[in-house]
Amino acid sequence: MPRLREFDTNVAIDRAVETFWQHGYDGTGMQDLRASMDLHSGSIYAAFGDKRGLFLAAMDRYIDTVSREAIERIGGASSGLAGIRAYFDYLIEAIIDGKRRWGCLITNAVTELAQRDPEIAAKIAVHLGRVDAAFQSALARARAEGSLAKDVGPEKSVYLLCVLQGLNVLAKTQPPRKVLREIVDTALASLDRR
């Protein structure tokens, strides 16, 4: 007997993701969210509780779409190293003129919110843990394939995670492709067997 929701929740959250991604949590007002989600306050509050609840939903959705795709890219190549390379190559292009012009929603959340909201910090930890695990598997696979330098193993995943965060920060300074290439080539060269 209930009236059905008129809007598609996932579409609405996707728009919230875009807005939070670009302007940050404190930087986006309910006004901006009403506009980008094309919804009235009441509908937003009925569906998500409050602004923070919406942000939490946006993080989940981001992790479920953007991050999932990234992780699949890392693991879905013809070799361990190829997956890592494919991911960073994709990232460079996305920073230059794709979805990652504004860095990464999670990286932004780390610097803005990790130390003031434990629930958000926990979500961040889960996400970073998954990316780390993806790098670990790819490295383990690369080692089994015999393509890693002798002193390189799965424990280098945190190093790749660090470079990734650095790229997501630098993305916000609109660096030329040349700079991003230099960074990625250097970072990945240290893994190869020589």
Next chain:
Amino acid sequence: MPRLREFDTNVAIDRAVETFWQHGYDGTGMQDLRASMDLHSGSIYAAFGDKRGLFLAAMDRYIDTVSREAIERIGGASSGLAGIRAYFDYLIEAIIDGKRRWGCLITNAVTELAQRDPEIAAKIAVHLGRVDAAFQSALARARAEGSLAKDVGPEKSVYLLCVLQGLNVLAKTQPPRKVLREIVDTALASLDRR
């Protein structure tokens, strides 16, 4: 004939730096600043114009103290590579329980503000440019000293800058020293002549 200012401007700004550093720009209210600076609204507005003006002053002060110290560390060692190592070693300790528990004011400003305030973006660019230049000099010196791998030169400065930004992000997730060491050791190992 004028009455003299009772507070020391630099001390006041130092306290504002701490507050902005820890909570971000939007995350700190004038309330917080009044408390941490131990000043009344009127005095703050008379001295700095507005909140944004105070943040600009805080960035300048940060660059003049914290960043200056960092850059001196990079350039002030007995060899090019030693300077780079000394800097990252210092950073690890500062992240664990020193001043850098909250990352870096500039890194935080990049993710929060670089894309919505051109004047702040310009200050960020100047700062990052100086750090990059410090890395460049150290690398050039290391090359002259014959301690770099054959394919490594001053152009790798952007790579070090990226790792640095990544560390400043991860700092906010309270990583154990072991992880930070793994990252730094890996990042710097790729520079050495083997």
Next chain:
DNA sequence: GCTTTTCTTGATTATATGTTCAATAATTAT
């Protein structure tokens, strides 16, 4: 077709925010 339940609408509210300002106090030059 009526009832029940839920959703939508958008004006309204409470609060928090950055900012101002008039009164007061302090300092120095004359």
Next chain:
DNA sequence: ATAATTATTGAACATATAATCAAGAAAAGC
């Protein structure tokens, strides 16, 4: 001492913000 100038104080202000809510609308079960 007095005048002139500037700093300090803290209450008040305007605004913007997140959040609420009562009225109307829509859908499904009986």
